[in-house]
Amino acid sequence: MKWALWLLALFSVAVAVTLAARYNNGYVLVVAQPYRVELSLNLLAVLLLAVIFIAYFAVRLAVITLRLPTEVGEFRSRRRHEKARTRMLDGLKAFFEGRYAQAEKASSAALELKESPAVNAINAMVAARSAHELRKYSRRDEFIALAERNAPKEITLRLMTQAELLLDEHRPDEALKILQSLTTTGTRQPTAALRLELKAQQRSKNWDAVLDLLRELEQRDAVDMELVRQLRRRAHVESLKSRRLNPQALKEYWQNTSSTDKKDGKLAAAAARAYISMGDSATARQIIEESLDNQWDSELAELYAQCTGNDAIRQIERAEAWLKSHPNDASLLLALGKLCVHCELWGKAQNYLEASLSVEPDYPAHLALAQLNEKLGRPELAGDHYSKGLELALKRLDALAQE
Template sequence: MKVAVWLLALFFFAVAVTLGARYNSGYVLVVSPPYRIELSLNLLVAVLLALLFVAYFAVRLVVVTSRLPAEVSDFRARQRREKAHAAMMDGLRAFFEGRYAKAERACAAALEMEQPPEMAAINATIAARSAHELRRYSQRDEFIDKAESSAPDEVTLRLMTHAELLLDEHRPDEALKLLDALRTTGTRQHTAALRLELKARQLSRDWVAVLDLLRQLERRNALDMNLIRQWRRHAHLEGFKSRTQDPQALKEYWQNISPLDKKDSKLAAAAAHAYATLSDCGAAHQIIEQSLDDRWDSELAELYGECVENDAIRQIERAEAWLKSHPNDAALLLALGKLCTHCELWGKAQNYLEASLSVEPSYTAHLALARLYEKVGRPEPAKDHYDKGLELALRRLELD
């Protein structure tokens, strides 16, 4: 619509100029002694318009000519940037395709071209990661240094990349120094950084820090809950192992564990075993009893018969109460057999151990029954159970 309007206006203007020139009889007299020039008004207007157009195009030509060097320079710089961008894209594509040698070459070439600092940081990072995948660690470190020199403001990108690569090389202490440096820059510890720190703390076996990081990641819903529970359990298990020589430290550690973690039967078993190692059977029994009352676990039931003190009769009564609800639990029957053996209740001990073997044959039950027969002076059945236990143990080793 606008084009049609402009065309109509142009036609009207042309018609008006034509009519004006046709009926205009005026002239212009130019006198410059001794010359005298007489021109028609129409010709003068045409000449002036022509001179105006010539002057305009002359000025434009001068302007374009003066700008030409700068435009040529801008064009060449734009070409270099486009070439660097194309090289970076080739490097990224090759990296994600797993073609690390090509990715390193492409990004290294892009680093030699003119580009903004953020692009230089990305190219150096991809080149460093590619060199790392190729196990060329010296070249990787050179690219990391180049990232620092070409883009000093891209601190987070460089430190996160370097820390991750060092962790992959199993160098947690150096990675932790980089993550600490990232924290001192004022950057908020985002989820990816916390995950890296978690891995570093696990490799350096700093289990207290691991538990703290797991709590932070759990609040952020950053990891699968099953994985968090698995790692938290492992950290607690390692914590128990490191405190088996210090009763006070073990007591404080168990008291500071959350009620939810205390309900974990694996942790309860580890804590009971640690107390048993310190010969504190009372604490071990209390942990096992509380855990079994809350949730039944055969491993804990078997452990109940390992640490025996003067209250063995009370333990037998407690275990027989559990037996009413779990009559076919081989581990509980084994524990009762051991407890009765300790109290020299030979008949009951033999019955419980034989019942355990009938439910589920095990090397431990055969060994306990063999020792019982030795104590009552019956070497033949004792030898028989030693042989059966050894045969069962060897068979399971072959299966494993």
């Protein structure tokens, strides 16, 4: 439609010019001694228009000629950018599809086109990750070094990738050094970096650092609270185990543990075991009693029999008080049986141990009854319980092996 309007206007102008020329009788006299040239006004107008058009096209041609090298350079640059973009996308697509050899090849080809530093860094990291998946570790390190040379400002991208790959290669100490160098940049660490550091600290068994990182991640609301609870419990348990040979360190650590964490039955059990291993049964007993009064845990109840002292009778009374609230707890019945054996209350011991077996047959109760019967001079009954206990233990081992 637009072109039709232009064509109509052009024809209208042509008709107007033709009519004007028909009724125009004027002329122009050009004097240039010794010449005199007489031209009609119409012809002069045509000549002037021709000169203008020729001059316009001459200037346009000159401009195009002068700009040609620039335009050719821009065209080549566009082609190179398009080619680099295509190869970069090919590399990313192949990487996410799991075709690591093709991903490395495409990303390496994109690197040769020397795009911007940020693009070069991305291509280098894709190539490095692909080489890592192919177990070409030296090749991987070459790509990382190339990114450091060509894109020195892309520090976070390079260090995060390098740390993650080292961690995957089971080199947590080196990964930690990389992540620690990331903190020296002065910028706030990304949440992903903290998660990586958490994994590295776990594998390096730096449990105090794990607890610090969990607190920071919890403040950022960056991890699932159930996962935080499990990881914190494990970190505390491992820290307690590592302090078993240092009573003062163990005491300070347990005192500095928050009251919320102390309520965790698994953590209380670990602390009690640590004190029992040092021979401090009184503190272990106190930890178990406080934890069980707050929240019942069968594992702690069974552990209660391992921290006997001079006041075992009081322990029996305390355990029998718990039994009123938990009459069918096999672990508590087993602990009462062992406590009665310790106090040489043979009849009560046998009753509690047999009650434990009636609730939940298990090899610890059979073992305790076997030892009790040996003391009472009943070798046949002792042998029977040893046999049944061994059978249950083997069944449990088979079940664990099949899981």
